Amino acid sequence: xxxxxxxxxxxxxxxxxxxxxxxxxxxxxxxxxxxxxxxxxxxxxxxxxxxxxxxxxxxxxxxxxxxxxxxxxxxxxxxxxxxxxxxxxxxxxxxxxxxxxxxxxxxxxxxxxxxxxxxxxxxxxxxxxxxxxxxxxxxxxxxxxxxxxxxxxxxxxxxxxxxxxxxxxxxxxxxxxxxxxxxxxxxxxxxxxxxxxxxxxxxxxxxxxxxxxxxxxxxxxxxxxxxxxxxxxxxxxxxxxxxxxxxxxxxxxxxxxxxxxxxxxxxxxxxxxxxxxxxxxxxxxxxxxxxxxxxxxxxxxxxxxxxxxxxxxxxxxxxxxxxxxxxxxxxxxxxxxxxxxxxxxxxxxxxxxxxxxxxxxxxxxxxxxxxxxxxxxxxxxxxxxxxxxxxxxxxxxxxxxxxxxxxxxxxxxxxxxxxxxxxxxxxxxxxxxxxxxxxxxxxxxxxxxxxxxxxxxxxxxxxxxxxxxxxxxxxxxxxxxxxxxxxx
Numbered sequence: 001x002x003x004x005x006x007x008x009x010x011x012x013x014x015x016x017x018x019x020x021x022x023x024x025x026x027x028x029x030x031x032x033x034x035x036x037x038x039x040x041x042x043x044x045x046x047x048x049x050x051x052x053x054x055x056x057x058x059x060x061x062x063x064x065x066x067x068x069x070x071x072x073x074x075x076x077x078x079x080x081x082x083x084x085x086x087x088x089x090x091x092x093x094x095x096x097x098x099x100x101x102x103x104x105x106x107x108x109x110x111x112x113x114x115x116x117x118x119x120x121x122x123x124x125x126x127x128x129x130x131x132x133x134x135x136x137x138x139x140x141x142x143x144x145x146x147x148x149x150x151x152x153x154x155x156x157x158x159x160x161x162x163x164x165x166x167x168x169x170x171x172x173x174x175x176x177x178x179x180x181x182x183x184x185x186x187x188x189x190x191x192x193x194x195x196x197x198x199x200x201x202x203x204x205x206x207x208x209x210x211x212x213x214x215x216x217x218x219x220x221x222x223x224x225x226x227x228x229x230x231x232x233x234x235x236x237x238x239x240x241x242x243x244x245x246x247x248x249x250x251x252x253x254x255x256x257x258x259x260x261x262x263x264x265x266x267x268x269x270x271x272x273x274x275x276x277x278x279x280x281x282x283x284x285x286x287x288x289x290x291x292x293x294x295x296x297x298x299x300x301x302x303x304x305x306x307x308x309x310x311x312x313x314x315x316x317x318x319x320x321x322x323x324x325x326x327x328x329x330x331x332x333x334x335x336x337x338x339x340x341x342x343x344x345x346x347x348x349x350x351x352x353x354x355x356x357x358x359x360x361x362x363x364x365x366x367x368x369x370x371x372x373x374x375x376x377x378x379x380x381x382x383x384x385x386x387x388x389x390x391x392x393x394x395x396x397x398x399x400x401x402x403x404x405x406x407x408x409x410x411x412x413x414x415x416x417x418x419x420x421x422x423x424x425x426x427x428x429x430x431x432x433x434x435x436x437x438x439x440x441x442x443x444x445x446x447x448x449x450x451x452x453x454x455x456x457x458x459x460x461x462x463x464x465x466x467x468x469x470x471x472x473x474x475x476x477x478x479x480x481x482x483x484x485x486x487x488x
Contacts, residue, residue: 002092004113008038011107011115015042018096027099032057035065038109042095047102047121056083056118066110073114085119097176123147128154131235131257134397138277143235146211148178148254154237155182159244163187169200172208178254179215182240187247196249196262196441211256219441227404230440232268233258239273263442265449266435267462269398275465283465290395297392298405299428301335302412304385306424309417323381325373332417334378338386339410341368408434 004011016022019042021029030041039060043053059082067075073088089095095105095115102121128150130136131143144151152166167181179200183193199219208214212233220230234240235257240250243261251260261268270291275283304321307314308331311322327334372378389409393402412427419426438447450458460466 003090004092004095004115006113008107008109008111011113012040014092015095015099015105015107018092019099030057032061034060034063034108037066039066040107041104042099042106043104044099044102047123048104049120049122052083052120053104056081056120066108068110070112073108073111073116076108076111077116081116081118083118083120087117088114089117090114097170100176101178125150133399134234134236134239134273136274136277139273140236140238142237144237144240144257144259146255146257148180148252151237151252151257151259152180152182155241155244155250158237158241159184164244167197169197171200171203171205172214173204173206175207175209177208177211177215180250180252182244182250182252184244184247187245188249189247192263193249196251199441200251208253211253212258212260215251215253216260220439226434226438227400227407228266228434228438229269229398229400229404230264230438232261232264232398234261235259236273242276263445264440264447265442265445266438266447267450269396269401270462272397278465280465284463287465288463293392293395294405297389297395298409298412298431300389300392301385301409302416302424302427305331305335305413306416306421309420321381323379325376325379325381327373327379327382328376329378331379331382332413334382335386335413336410338378338382339406342386342390405431 005014016029019027019029021027021042026045028041028043028045030043032039032041041057060080063080066072067079069075077086077088089098090113095117098117098119099105102123104118104120106116106118108116123146125145125147128142128145130141134143142154144154156164161184163185165183165185169179169181170176171179181193181197181200203218205214205218208218216231234243240259240261244250249262251262253260271287272290275287278286307318307321308323311319314321323331329337369378369383373380373383393406396402396405408427408430411430412424415423415427417423435447440447442449446452449455450462
């Protein structure tokens, strides 16, 4: 790695050229005369705290001169820099990265081959608000934002424990994105932590401009045929803190409000925050109801289609499932059309201003649906069953998991139309097959844990909300899980 020269003018010329000061209006090169010496500051306008920089520069110009001799930069820091975050570096790349990250690099005419780095950065950030994708009826209303240091502070506010560890890394090629590996020392599996740390060091992405999603795709090679989510995430600091106590490892990525939770099991997606803000009986009811409704969203339309196609097998009491108004289009085509129409409404609502979103829902859900039934295109039964499926899909917080089930539901519908009962059975078997073969960053844990390997106590905690405030994951308490290093 390139080092600074002992020549002050040569160092100035290097930073001036490397930062391309003359080509970017927001890259500032500020020269100050300190007695008979000279101090040059490099920073990005909009990333530094203006009031702090103004006071520091006022203080610097009031000095009689800069320290001289060996270690002059460190002497300057110790005697003349009244600020909390400051360091000296002899590496050119470190100084460049600091400036591009929002810090201030200072070259002094007497500093020799070193530069002083002041961390006076402040990033544009929105206020911490409740995440739209994980609302609760009771509990905290704050959420992660796109600024990394804010997110780490939200976690430390809830866990005032010296074992809480935040490992800093910088990766991402052109983006040089800040990453934090967060865990509880002595609670999380040390071997797993080191494995994740090495994996982060080994990846060489061109950039991480999309934050969480870019990093997730680098960590886990995608298998296009397996739609099930590979990594669980959260935007809630209370959930993240509770997961740390349980022995999980978090990965925080700058510019992203989502935090990765590792290791991940398919059963982790069955629980939500509200389960733990209600009493155990209510939490258990909500959890089981969510699981039943979500399972129904997969099997309802393929099973109904099969029963309608084989109405002669139904007893008289079940003849109500056969539609009285079948519609002009084939039943299979109707089901596919409504599936696509629901997604089209979702896409339209995302691009609709908030003031008009309610109107769009009324127009799309009522007027278009009623019009399609009136003119005979669609059967009222199709509209009803697909409305139930659409509502059931929103009972699951993970949109990635919802779409995984949607794709498998469409495949099962097609198989049922082609092969009848055999196709329905094959479609139902696709879910466990894809879950078993799903590749994640689980380490020693299976994607089906605690079912495989079997852990009865953890499975009990998964199905029933027990009275324990710090348990928020299906893997159970730390002592339930092998290899975490936790003690009872």
